[in-house]
Amino acid sequence: MELLLMLGYFIFVAMVIEASATLLTFTGLKRKIARYQVISMLTNTGFTTDESKLILEHPIRRKISAFLILFGAFSLAVIISILSSYLSDDIRFKQLGYILAGSGILLFFLKMKPVREFLQGKLDTSMEKQYALDERPIREVLYMNDDDLLTVVPLSNESSFVNKQCNEVFGYGEDIQLLFIKRGEEVIRLHLNDEQMHEGDLLYVLGDEKSIRDKFNHELEFKEQ
Numbered sequence: 001m002e003l004l005l006m007l008g009y010f011i012f013v014a015m016v017i018e019a020s021a022t023l024l025t026f027t028g029l030k031r032k033i034a035r036y037q038v039i040s041m042l043t044n045t046g047f048t049t050d051e052s053k054l055i056l057e058h059p060i061r062r063k064i065s066a067f068l069i070l071f072g073a074f075s076l077a078v079i080i081s082i083l084s085s086y087l088s089d090d091i092r093f094k095q096l097g098y099i100l101a102g103s104g105i106l107l108f109f110l111k112m113k114p115v116r117e118f119l120q121g122k123l124d125t126s127m128e129k130q131y132a133l134d135e136r137p138i139r140e141v142l143y144m145n146d147d148d149l150l151t152v153v154p155l156s157n158e159s160s161f162v163n164k165q166c167n168e169v170f171g172y173g174e175d176i177q178l179l180f181i182k183r184g185e186e187v188i189r190l191h192l193n194d195e196q197m198h199e200g201d202l203l204y205v206l207g208d209e210k211s212i213r214d215k216f217n218h219e220l221e222f223k224e225q
Helices: 002-026 031-042 049-056 059-087 093-111 113-130 209-215 217-224
Strands: 148-154 176-183 186-188 202-208
Touching: 002 031, 002 059, 002 093, 002 113, 031 049, 031 059, 049 059, 093 113, 148 209, 148 217, 176 209, 202 209, 209 217
Parallel strands: none
Antiparallel strands: 148 202, 176 186, 176 202
């Protein structure tokens, strides 16, 4: 009997994982990343640095993350309690059945398209009303889509762009925007079109990923070395 109770609880945990992953996708996170991060937080095993930034930089995702971490600790206590109940012959299948049924109904509603669209709209409205622009994820602030890229392009002494003016490199007909130049401790934003680029400059650019990689292929390869 205790095995059935354990199985029932694991099914409940699986439903929590799926529901939490679904909620994270409502905030714009990809499902594969969302599910993996949910499992990582739930088991308190830590999660990868690059992907963890997607959670930590988003205020609503942080709230979901906090719930999962606490629920993970609670789950361990429940499993211990189940084992204790087995030893004392006090196993409650009826209550677990209610929990599983309620969780299943909740998960079913979360999967429905009207509910998904409603919750996504509510989350977007909540983000706009409750959080200042500088508190929101940069991809949302800049309205970036899957084809966009925000990156840093370093100029080495081998770069063909060294000693050129920005208006010679960044034309009006391409989907690449130079945001600013970091030169040592100095950040240059004013009069960028007339600025001459130097060796060691870091160019912060935003635009179409393919266009950026084609234009700065040599510089980005140097960066990844």
